[in-house]
């Protein structure tokens with residue numbers, strides 16, 4: 001399995017393939033992806049499935065099912081300080097306690113946005129992503145443009161997502177690996193004081209938990 005393990009890449013870190021990476025791809029994951037693609041081609045070719053319908057289903061898993069799990073984790077952290085402490089110390093265990101675990105969620109580290117630090121997650125070399133809490137990675141997360149640019153010019157990329165950070169806020173870019181997946185704990189927005197956990201979960205977005213949105 002993968003051997004890469006490196007910490008956060010700060011703004012300006014020149015991330016290339018020259019820093020000793022041997023970011024092994026998970027053969028299980030790759031084999032599954034190829035099989036899925038083969039199956040998709042067959043069922044579409046036979047007219048059994050409309051590719052648009054398939055896209056709609058994928059979209060649903062990307063935006064709805066998976067990220068709803070993560071939103072519950074974040075909402076709990078916003079409303080339960082003890083849970084939040086646990087989540088930041090041992091993300092995997094705290095997340096497991098809510099029933100979210102499984103493949104690509106074996107080691108999840110949760111990183112907290114503050115007044116002074118904004119975190120954003122990437123996998124520079126492939127598409128590592130915490131499936132149990134976020135579902136399937138969106139296409140942009142896997143795109144070479146995002147993977148290279150968010151490291152070199154995170155503020156510009158975040159602006160393109162509509163997120164304009166004050167210049168006083170530091171941006172930290174975290175490079176996911178097969179060993180560690182990151183989940184961003186966004187700041188609880190002003191005006192949400194009266195909301196309970198289910199209401200809060202509804203305002204938490206997938207992009208907020210990747211770091212390309214504020215919430």
Ligand code: FE
Pocket residue numbers: 123124125126127128129176177178
């Ligand atoms: Fe990856």
